[in-house]
Structures are given as structure tokens and as C-alpha cells.
Amino acid sequence: MSFDHTLLLREQHLIEASAGTGKTHLITTLYLRLILGRGTPEGIAHRVQNILVVTFTIAATQELKNRIRSRIKLAHDAFKQGASQDAEISGLIAASAHPEQDLEYLKRALLWFDEAKIFTIHGFCARVIQDTSFEAGLLFEQRLDAHPHDALTRAAQDVFRNLMSGLPPLEEALALSLWPTPDVLASAMAPLIRVPQLHFS
Structure with missing residues (x-):
């Protein structure tokens, strides 16, 4: 591989290269x-x-x-x-x-x-x-979760369990028709948690 030692290192460049190309x-x-x-x-x-x-x-x-x-x-x-x-x-x-x-x-x-x-x-x-x-304006102890999907799945399971256990039969049937499993509920929640202006209480 030859290399230009006079190449100026400034501005931005996109270089696409496959595996094993150096x-x-x-x-x-x-x-x-x-x-x-x-x-x-x-x-x-x-x-x-x-x-x-x-x-x-x-x-x-x-x-x-x-x-x-x-x-x-x-x-x-x-x-x-x-x-x-x-x-x-x-x-x-x-x-x-x-x-x-x-x-x-x-x-x-x-x-x-x-x-x-x-x-x-x-x-x-x-x-x-x-x-x-x-x-x-962020929390000082805030951390990034390397596996946010796991946290969302756990949250959906908690919500699903608490929601379904306290609903009257008719409302439970309606909720189950919309979110029959915790995974379906997690999929429905995913777009909402990406909205920074949306606050849950």
C-alpha cells in the first residue's frame, strides 16, 4: 500500500472500504x-x-x-x-x-x-x-444502556402484568385485542420513548 505523506489532514472525507483492505x-x-x-x-x-x-x-x-x-x-x-x-x-x-x-x-x-x-x-x-x-441540562448520574431493548422489554412486561390484572373483563378483552403479549406492547411503546418532549407520569 502506498501512502501520500503530503496529503493535508483537514476537512471531511468519506472512504468506503471492505474487510482486509488495510x-x-x-x-x-x-x-x-x-x-x-x-x-x-x-x-x-x-x-x-x-x-x-x-x-x-x-x-x-x-x-x-x-x-x-x-x-x-x-x-x-x-x-x-x-x-x-x-x-x-x-x-x-x-x-x-x-x-x-x-x-x-x-x-x-x-x-x-x-x-x-x-x-x-x-x-x-x-x-x-x-x-x-x-x-x-441532563442528570449528572445519567448513563447509556448498551442494551435498551432489554429495559423496554422488562418495562412492557411490568405494564402488561399490572394493566391486565386490574382491568374489568370488557376492558381487559379490548386491551388484549390491541396488545395480546408483552412483546407486542413493547413494540407499541418503542416509538413513544424516542420522543424527547413526551413525559410519562
């Missing part, structure tokens, strides 16, 4: 470029705390963390030695105007890597809610 490798290379300030506006070197990487699953998040950290370590050692077998890292070394400074950037990235912002989509959303709960 997406993770490309992400690690872009991450290195951001750490070293290559292609960034004004050539600013970014700290790991200011680079956001978002993926789908917890397993993919862990793999990304491991791969990115390993690549930073590889680049650090290569800058120390002045050469690398890795084509992209070799290109970064060759293009470096200040290799000693770049080595310090890589050392800093390794030192602070535990602070790297690499999340699942849900994890990132939870972090934003946590960090901005006051400004957004």
Missing part, C-alpha cells in the same frame, strides 16, 4: 502523522488526548488501541535509529526537518497513551453526555 493500518499511519504534525494546519503536532478515533465494537476498540500504540512504539524506535523497514515510517523519517523534535513527540505520545481517545460509538456518546451534562 483500514486499521491506514488509521495508525494517519495517527502518526497527526502526532508529528504532518499535513495538519500550521503543522501543529497533536497530543494523543486531542485525537479522536471511533469504531463499532469493544473488540475493535481494543485492537485499535493495541495497533496504534505498537505503531507509535515502532516509529519511536525507528526515529531513534534513523531508519525503518516500515515504508510509511521510513517516509516520515526522510521527510522530517527536525527528527529530534519528532522523537520527543513520539515519546510524549507513548507516555500519555493511556489518555488516548479511542472509543466505541456508544462509549464516545456516553463520554460526551458525561462531560457536557450540565450544559445540556
Whole structure:
């Protein structure tokens, strides 16, 4: 895979790629470029705390963390030695105007890597809610449920049981014709709980 080391890292781009095409490798290379300030506006070197990487699953998040950290370590050692077998890292070394400074950037990235912002989509959303709960008018202890369907199913079962046990026969028959099972009731409730202006009492 060839990589353009002069590509400017700004604006937004959508790149679609199937499995096994080198997406993770490309992400690690872009991450290195951001750490070293290559292609960034004004050539600013970014700290790991200011680079956001978002993926789908917890397993993919862990793999990304491991791969990115390993690549930073590889680049650090290569800058120390002045050469690398890795084509992209070799290109970064060759293009470096200040290799000693770049080595310090890589050392800093390794030192602070535990602070790297690499999340699942849900994890990132939870972090934003946590960090901005006051400004957004949200509860401070609010948390995202990774399986909201389970909570809805439990709520529907409770409502179904309480509703059906206290209704007169005619009303019970009418309710059962609309919601014969808790699952049907849960399906009917699902669109309602997505309306933020709707309050239940």
C-alpha cells in the first residue's frame, strides 16, 4: 500500500472500504502523522488526548488501541535509529526537518497513551453526555444502556402484568385485542420513548 505523506489532514472525507483492505493500518499511519504534525494546519503536532478515533465494537476498540500504540512504539524506535523497514515510517523519517523534535513527540505520545481517545460509538456518546451534562441540562448520574431493548422489554412486561390484572373483563378483552403479549406492547411503546418532549407520569 502506498501512502501520500503530503496529503493535508483537514476537512471531511468519506472512504468506503471492505474487510482486509488495510483500514486499521491506514488509521495508525494517519495517527502518526497527526502526532508529528504532518499535513495538519500550521503543522501543529497533536497530543494523543486531542485525537479522536471511533469504531463499532469493544473488540475493535481494543485492537485499535493495541495497533496504534505498537505503531507509535515502532516509529519511536525507528526515529531513534534513523531508519525503518516500515515504508510509511521510513517516509516520515526522510521527510522530517527536525527528527529530534519528532522523537520527543513520539515519546510524549507513548507516555500519555493511556489518555488516548479511542472509543466505541456508544462509549464516545456516553463520554460526551458525561462531560457536557450540565450544559445540556441532563442528570449528572445519567448513563447509556448498551442494551435498551432489554429495559423496554422488562418495562412492557411490568405494564402488561399490572394493566391486565386490574382491568374489568370488557376492558381487559379490548386491551388484549390491541396488545395480546408483552412483546407486542413493547413494540407499541418503542416509538413513544424516542420522543424527547413526551413525559410519562
